[in-house]
Amino acid sequence: MKLIKKNSPNHYNGRAEWKADMICFHQTGGTLVTPALNWYMNKAAQCSPNYVIDTNGDVYQLVDPDHAAWANGTATKANEKTFYGCSLSKIVRDRATNANYYTYSIEFVHCQWGNINEAQIAAAVELIKTVIVPHMRKNGVTPKIDREHLVGHSDITPKTRDPEKFNCPGKSFPYDEIISRVLGKTPVKTAESAVALAVGDKVTIKDSATTYAGVSAKIPAGFKDCSKIYTVSKVMSDRVLLKELYSWVWIKDLEKR
Numbered sequence: 001m002k003l004i005k006k007n008s009p010n011h012y013n014g015r016a017e018w019k020a021d022m023i024c025f026h027q028t029g030g031t032l033v034t035p036a037l038n039w040y041m042n043k044a045a046q047c048s049p050n051y052v053i054d055t056n057g058d059v060y061q062l063v064d065p066d067h068a069a070w071a072n073g074t075a076t077k078a079n080e081k082t083f084y085g086c087s088l089s090k091i092v093r094d095r096a097t098n099a100n101y102y103t104y105s106i107e108f109v110h111c112q113w114g115n116i117n118e119a120q121i122a123a124a125v126e127l128i129k130t131v132i133v134p135h136m137r138k139n140g141v142t143p144k145i146d147r148e149h150l151v152g153h154s155d156i157t158p159k160t161r162d163p164e165k166f167n168c169p170g171k172s173f174p175y176d177e178i179i180s181r182v183l184g185k186t187p188v189k190t191a192e193s194a195v196a197l198a199v200g201d202k203v204t205i206k207d208s209a210t211t212y213a214g215v216s217a218k219i220p221a222g223f224k225d226c227s228k229i230y231t232v233s234k235v236m237s238d239r240v241l242l243k244e245l246y247s248w249v250w251i252k253d254l255e256k257r
C-alpha cells in the first residue's frame with residue numbers, strides 16, 4: 001500500500017472529547033483522483049475525508065487520524081436533514097453529536113453503486129489493519145470490526161444519502177468482504193435479507209415506503225418521519241402489524257430502532 005500524505009485544511013483540530021472507533025465509507029462521485037484531491041484540499045470546499053483510495057489502490061491521507069475530518073457530519077437540530085436522530089446507526093443516534101468526531105472517513109474513487117475494485121478492497125483492508133486499528137489501540141480503544149462500526153455515509157445520514165441509490169458509498173459496497181478480510185477470515189457473503197423483527201421491537205418506517213402491506217392505501221408522509229417510533233405487535237414472514245397504526249407494513253419498509 002502506498003500512503004501519500006497531504007494536509008487538507010478541512011478538518012477540526014482534534015476530535016473534541018471523542019476517540020474514533022468507527023469507520024465511514026464514501027465514494028467521491030467522480031472517476032479520477034486528481035479533481036477529488038484538489039477539491040478536498042481547497043478551503044472553499046469545506047469538506048474532506050481522512051483518506052482517499054484511488055482505483056489503483058494508492059491511499060491519500062488528507063486529514064491526520066488524530067483530527068476529525070469534515071466528511072459525514074451530523075446535525076443536532078431535529079429539523080435538519082443530517083440530524084443524528086435520523087441515522088440508521090444506533091450508535092450515531094445514541095451519541096447525539098457530530099459523527100465526524102468519532103469516525104475515520106475513507107473515500108473511494110469511481111465507486112459506482114459501491115462497486116470498488118480488488119486493488120481498492122486490498123488497500124482499504126491494509127489501511128484499516130496497519131494504520132486505523134493501531135491508531136485506535138494507541139488511543140486505548142478496543143477495535144470492533146463489525147457492521148455496527150464499519151458503516152456507510154448513507155447509514156449515518158440517510159436523508160441526504162439514500163442507501164438505495166449509488167451515492168455514498170452505494171448499495172453494492174462490500175462491507176462484509178472488508179470486515180472478513182480485516183479479521184483474517186474467509187469472506188462470507190451474507191444474503192440480502194430483511195431485518196428480523198419480533199413482537200415488541202421498536203421500528204420506524206423508511207422514507208422509501210409507499211403503501212401498507214397488501215393494500216393500495218398509501219402511508220402518509222408524516223408517518224414516515226424518523227421521530228415516529230412504532231411497536232411491532234404481530235409478525236408474519238414479510239410483514240408486521242404496527243400497534244400504534246393498527247396496520248400491516250412490509251418488513252422491507254421498516255428500520256429497527
Ligand SMILES: [Zn+2]
Nearest residue numbers: 026027153168
Ligand atoms: Zn459521503
